[in-house]
Amino acid sequence: MQSFRHFLPTLVLATALLLAWQIYCTLAQVSPLVLPAPTQVLRALFIERARIGPHALSTIWVATLGFSTSVTFAFAASVALHFSPWLQRGLMPLLVASQTIPLVALAPLMILWFGFGLLPKVLLVILVTFFPILVSLLSGYGQVPQAYLDLLSSMRAGKMAIFRRATLPMARASFFAGLRISATYAIVATIFAEYAGSRQGLGIYILTAKNSFRADLVLAAVVVSAVLTLLLLAVIRLTEKLTSKGPAGGKRHAAH
Amino acid sequence: MLHIEGLSISIENRKLVSDFSCALSENEVTCLIGPSGCGKTSVLKWLAGILSPTLGATGALTLDDTGITPPHASTTYQPQSDALFPWLTIAQNAALGLEVAGIPTKTARADVLMHFKTFGLAGCENLYPEQISGGMRQRAAFLRTLVQNSRFILLDEPFSALDAVTRLRMQAWLCDQLAHTPRGVLMVTHDLHEATQIADRILVMPAAGGPLAANISVTTPRHARTETAMAQIRTTLKSLLLES
Numbered sequence: 001m002q003s004f005r006h007f008l009p010t011l012v013l014a015t016a017l018l019l020a021w022q023i024y025c026t027l028a029q030v031s032p033l034v035l036p037a038p039t040q041v042l043r044a045l046f047i048e049r050a051r052i053g054p055h056a057l058s059t060i061w062v063a064t065l066g067f068s069t070s071v072t073f074a075f076a077a078s079v080a081l082h083f084s085p086w087l088q089r090g091l092m093p094l095l096v097a098s099q100t101i102p103l104v105a106l107a108p109l110m111i112l113w114f115g116f117g118l119l120p121k122v123l124l125v126i127l128v129t130f131f132p133i134l135v136s137l138l139s140g141y142g143q144v145p146q147a148y149l150d151l152l153s154s155m156r157a158g159k160m161a162i163f164r165r166a167t168l169p170m171a172r173a174s175f176f177a178g179l180r181i182s183a184t185y186a187i188v189a190t191i192f193a194e195y196a197g198s199r200q201g202l203g204i205y206i207l208t209a210k211n212s213f214r215a216d217l218v219l220a221a222v223v224v225s226a227v228l229t230l231l232l233l234a235v236i237r238l239t240e241k242l243t244s245k246g247p248a249g250g251k252r253h254a255a256h
Numbered sequence: 257m258l259h260i261e262g263l264s265i266s267i268e269n270r271k272l273v274s275d276f277s278c279a280l281s282e283n284e285v286t287c288l289i290g291p292s293g294c295g296k297t298s299v300l301k302w303l304a305g306i307l308s309p310t311l312g313a314t315g316a317l318t319l320d321d322t323g324i325t326p327p328h329a330s331t332t333y334q335p336q337s338d339a340l341f342p343w344l345t346i347a348q349n350a351a352l353g354l355e356v357a358g359i360p361t362k363t364a365r366a367d368v369l370m371h372f373k374t375f376g377l378a379g380c381e382n383l384y385p386e387q388i389s390g391g392m393r394q395r396a397a398f399l400r401t402l403v404q405n406s407r408f409i410l411l412d413e414p415f416s417a418l419d420a421v422t423r424l425r426m427q428a429w430l431c432d433q434l435a436h437t438p439r440g441v442l443m444v445t446h447d448l449h450e451a452t453q454i455a456d457r458i459l460v461m462p463a464a465g466g467p468l469a470a471n472i473s474v475t476t477p478r479h480a481r482t483e484t485a486m487a488q489i490r491t492t493l494k495s496l497l498l499e500s
Binding site: 151152153154157161165166246 | 386
């Protein structure tokens with residue numbers, strides 16, 4: 001009930017938007033080749049479900065693989081940068097610069113260098129999602145109160161022990177925030193990589209649909225991509241809840 | 257005995273503390289008071305081995321005539337805030353010092369759990385810090401400090417975050433605890449009343465951060481420390497703090 005109430009404003013607004021779209025299409029008699037009505041998109045999605053399915057699965061696979069590799073790399077890099085200020089000063093400007101490379105330029109190059117297989121797509125997803133996770137981890141590491149550090153140092157805890165006992169748990173919230181930002185990019189980046197050249201995936205499906213002037217199929221694929229992103233976000237939210245330590249995860253007790 | 261000899265702390269070329277010396281006896285509560293900015297917290301942090309690296313310090317620390325370098329196992333430091341980790345339960349927080357010292361988690365927890373009742377924390381073992389009151393949090397912080405069983409404990413204004421009534425209760429409670437398990441205590445405070453209620457010895461630091469302005473032994477038994485009995489010493493301390 002609570003979650004329903006939470007999502008109610010979104011549902012109301014989305015319904016209103018779709019309704020307006022539908023009414024506009026009906027009244028203005030827009031050609032479905034240009035702007036199909038929501039019902040037409042849904043019908044296309046239903047008819048084409050058997051063909052979109054495998055493409056969607058392929059996209060999920062690439063996005064998940066790329067995203068989880070990216071999280072692993074970002075974590076390893078964050079630890080290295082945390083313990084080596086020299087490396088952090090040296091690498092951060094380069095990493096920032098890497099974020100300014102236009103995907104449009106990079107995606108075809110990746111295909112050129114690594115072919116149509118999994119690798120170029122995974123690399124592209126990593127390139128897009130790595131940085132937000134890394135930055136959120138590093139900013140989380142910086143949020144440890146001095147008193148916690150003092151306490152552990154006075155207990156003669158080593159650098160690693162301080163990292164494990166205070167720095168890492170402290171960065172948790174910030175890490176998940178970065179993860180959510182990255183997750184929204186992951187599916188989009190995968191689709192873009194597929195669009196640039198691929199045998200399977202929503203990206204290539206969109207390209208084929210566009211080339212045969214099927215706006216309804218393009219939009220059907222967009223719906224699928226949006227659903228996938230929301231699913232990924234839900235999985236992250238669930239992981240965060242399940243692994244949460246502290247009273248926020250469980251019931252609150254009043255003990256005053 | 258823990259001796260501090262000729263401690264000087266400076267930031268860039270400005271002296272915060274110069275030529276500070278004092279001795280802490282076992283089983284005696286020493287309060288270090290002084291006007292704000294006199295460097296009393298810096299002295300405590302130096303003893304705890306957590307002085308900021310931007311501050312330079314020279315001085316000798318000897319424990320029973322042997323030179324030691326802080327942080328040392330003979331001292332336990334308790335920060336001004338309770339510094340309980342919000343992601344650990346009270347029992348896990350209390351066992352932190354033991355675990356960091358390398359005692360296996362199970363043994364450490366069992367050791368800590370024995371004391372929950374005497375610390376007035378029974379039933380809080382599996383609660384998180386934000387679920388208990390300020391006074392209880394402070395007691396949990398004291399439990400974390402005292403279970404480490406070091407000979408000396410270093411307290412940085414431990415009651416400053418508490419409301420007036422809780423503070424009075426906690427002062428009396430700490431005196432009771434120390435009567436049970438005596439330790440050498442060095443407590444930094446700016447509260448004259450608190451110092452005269454708790455201390456066996458009061459060290460007064462001058463505003464300029466030089467050698468001690470006064471070293472006063474408080475011999476009145478704790479139960480006899482009424483407002484009238486302590487009036488004399490409080491007046492002395494007040495004038496010392498105001499003139500320096």
